Amino acid sequence: MADGDTADTSLPEGWPDSPYPILALNRMGTFDWDLETSRFFMDAQAHEIFDITPEEFDGTAGGLASRVPPGEGVRLDEAVNRAVKEGSENYGAYFRVRRRDGTLRWTHTQGYLRRDENGVLRRVVGIVRDATQELRESEARFEQAVEDEARRRQTDVVQALTAALSAARTVRDVSRVLGEAHQRTPLGVSLVVLGLVEGDRIVLVTEEPQDAVPGTRITRLDEPYPMSDVVRTLRPRYIESAKEFALHYPMLWSQLVHLQITSAAYLPLIAEGKAIGAAGLLYSGRRGFTAGDRALLGALAGSLAQSLQRAMFYEQQMDLAQGLQQAMLPRTIPSVPGADIAVRYRSPAAGRDIGGDWYDLIPLPGGRVGAVIGDVQGHDTHAAAVMGQLRIVLRAYATEGHTPGTVMARASVFLHELDTDRFATCLYAEIDPTTGVVRMVRAGHLDPILRGGDGTCRRLPVEGGLPLGLSAEFGALTYPVTTFELSTLQTLVLCTDGLVEMPGDDLSEGVRELMDYIAQCPDDVRGLADALIERADSRGGDDDVALLLLRRRGPGRLRTGGQLRQQVVPGDPDALAETRHMIRAAVRAWGTVERADEIELAADELITNALMHTEGCATVTLRVLLGPQRLLRIEVEDSSSALPHLRDPDPVGMHGRGLMLVDLLADSWGVEARGGGKCVWCEFTMIPSAPDDDQEPGGE
Incomplete structure (x- = not known):
């Protein structure tokens, strides 16, 4: 503006005589920007917002440069240009105004674009207002929101x-x-x-x-x-x-x-x-x-x-719980001549619970062995305690010499009389590794699996009875015995259902999958046992797993050669004489003449003791056992459970001298429980046989 010129502050045509009352009350100023003449008109409130007097303002948009910093002016221009480009009728923007004291205050403008009939932009009218307090409150709200x-x-x-x-x-x-x-x-x-x-x-x-x-x-x-x-x-x-x-x-x-x-x-x-x-x-x-x-x-x-x-x-x-369970399981497994044994136990849920599954291997008379696998209902300390008691009584009944069916029936009665709400499934097998004969009973348990020497697997069907505890409760204590022969290099697989079942899966399908897996595993029973436990771990599941594997290598340390048996009835001198004659003839026929008198005297003492101190008959068995040494074994069975023992003989009478003579004459002797009775035996070394001598003495 040239010196002497006076700013044109006259209102444009159509401008109201005074600011809109409502806008003024809300501290809003108004402006009108005529783009043809570049004139920029503001009311008194707008002058106050920009902190500029009418005398200081030249009436153009450029006259506000002293109040609008360059960066803020760019922001305003961008808002207007964007509205024009997009064909919008209005725009809005926040910008800062520098007041005469140098402070910056936030301002907000809202403009409206006016076009002529040809769409050419002619005017921009709008409002301005102080937005400092608004943004301060908004910033506080934002910070609080953050x-x-x-x-x-x-x-x-x-x-x-x-x-x-x-x-x-x-x-x-x-x-x-x-x-x-x-x-x-x-x-x-x-x-x-x-x-x-x-x-x-x-x-x-x-x-x-x-x-x-x-x-x-x-x-x-x-x-x-x-x-x-x-x-x-x-x-x-x-x-x-x-x-x-x-x-x-x-x-x-x-x-x-x-x-x-x-x-x-x-x-x-x-x-x-x-x-x-x-x-x-x-x-x-x-x-x-x-x-x-x-x-x-x-x-x-x-x-x-x-x-x-x-x-x-x-x-x-x-x-x-785990200490209790480990104490309940056998600490060691006895070695069995003629067989390879492997046992494993896996806790449920990878060790985070306790279960009632167990295994056991029980030495029995005559080189036989009892194999047990079982599962007490439940996964808690009660189940483990019941399992421990049941394992002990099963072992006791088996070592007493009872038949497999009797062992299972008595164990069922015991569990029922414990007055517990638990039942148990069980499988008990009496195995003779020398002959391969297996006598097995099943109480609601899984059938065993038989793995052949060539790796093929099949399920052994075993006729069974009710689970232990339930059979006693329902008066169904008969457990039929299934007998079969375990051939050389065959493996008997006894396991609990945790190795087979998964929730929702079919049991039969699980058994088939298990047999397919076993067929691909190593022949070695320890390697097979490890592989089965690894499979159980990989499958997961909440149930525990007990596993017992027995693989027959062939004849054990001793094989049976000839065998003779005779029953002696009390009060029958002829029967006693026939037995003595049988013993004498057998000893001579088997080539042990040099020890004939010792053998006959020891046998006579055992028979006499059985007839004198028990009621009923005595059964005398003679057999030859083949191995590193040939042994002649004499067994005398009776129906009394009272076990004889060595004692000092009566200096006047004859009592106590019989077993003392047997102890002096025989190479070894002992007593075995046989169900309700016992068997007293003694052994004599015969002429050693060559390692490759397969010839067996004659006899029945």
Whole structure:
């Protein structure tokens, strides 16, 4: 504007005589920008907003340059140009105005584009208003929204962490959940430390800090460490800066400097009024903890303490239960001449429960062996206790010499009389590795599987009865015996249903799949047993597994050669004479003439004792056992369960001399229970046979 010229401040045509009252009341100014003449008209309120007087304003848009910084002018131009380009009828923009004192205040404008009949833009009219307070309030709301969102995210993380901790069953599970990166990151935590109180010490159970913070795996409660402080005082410790950390805990800080820790929260884990541990949350980049942060971390500490206490109690229970179960299972398995044995047990759910499955191998008279596999209903300490008792009575009945059917029936009665709500399935096999004869009974259990020397598998159908306990309850104590021969190199597979069944699967299909798997496994019973347990582990499942494998190698240490048997009736001198004659003839026929008198005298003493001290008949058996040495074995069976024993002979009478003579004459002797009676036996060494001598003496 030239010197002497006066600004044209006259109102354009159509401009109202005064500002709109409503706009003025709301502290809004109005403007009219005539694009043809470049004139820019403002009312008094608009002058006040731009902090410019009518005398200072030249009536053009450029006259506002002293109040609108260049960058803000660019923002306004962009808003107008964008509206023109898009064909819009209005635009809006926030921009800053520099007042005469130099301060900047936010302003908002809303403009309307006026076009002529040809669509050419002619005028822009609109309003302006001071937006400083509005944006200040909006910024405060935004900051609060950001803070609320951050707190909400942290709350969600803590809730998710609490849910994950509720599923943790062991201390290691708790440590894993707390240390997982996807749990720490939303909380902004760089390092998590978890320690348990053990006496006067704190032992770290998280794996990560042991490498990150060396020398702190085990610390005493009286040492200057933050964990020790919170355990002693039962109060959390919030360290809000690196300087504070270094000042109060210099020993620990010297080991943390390389981790660039800026703050930390140490929380006591309190259960039933005492600290069972402590948790440390270490941050990089964060400083300070608000009241909301502390409340949130306090809630996390409560959840963590409950989970940790529950996990510790669970582990104590499991240690007790597993110790009980291991005590109930056999500590060792006897070796069986002529057979390879392998046994395995797998706890349910990978060791986190206890079950009632068991196995046993029982030495029996005459080189035979009893193989047992069973499953008590349930997965708890009660099931394990019942299993232990049942295993003991089965072993006792078997070693007494009872038949397999009687062993099973008596075990069922025992379980029923325990007054428990449990029943048990069981399979009992009496095996003679020398002959390969197997006598088997089944009480509601799975049939065994037979694996041939060529790897082929088949299911052995065994006629069975009701499970133990139920057969006694329903008066069905008859257990039929199935007899078959186990050939050389065949393997008998006895297992519980945990190896076969999966929830919802068909049992028959499971058995077929198991047989297909066994056919592909090694011949070695130990390798086969390991492979079957690995399969059970890979399949998972909640049931436990017991497994017993017996593979017949062939004749054992002793094979039976000739055999003779004679029954002696009390009061029948002819029967006794016939028996003596049989013994004498057999000894001479089998080539043991040099020991004939000793053998005949020992046999006579055993027969006489049986007839004098028991009621009923005596059964005399002579047999030759082939092996590294040829042995002649004499067995005398009677119906009395009273077991004889060596004693000092009566100096006047004849009592006590019989067994003393047998002990002096025979190379070995012993007594075996045989059901309701017993068998007294003695053995004599005959002429040694060559290792490859397959010729057997004659006899029945």
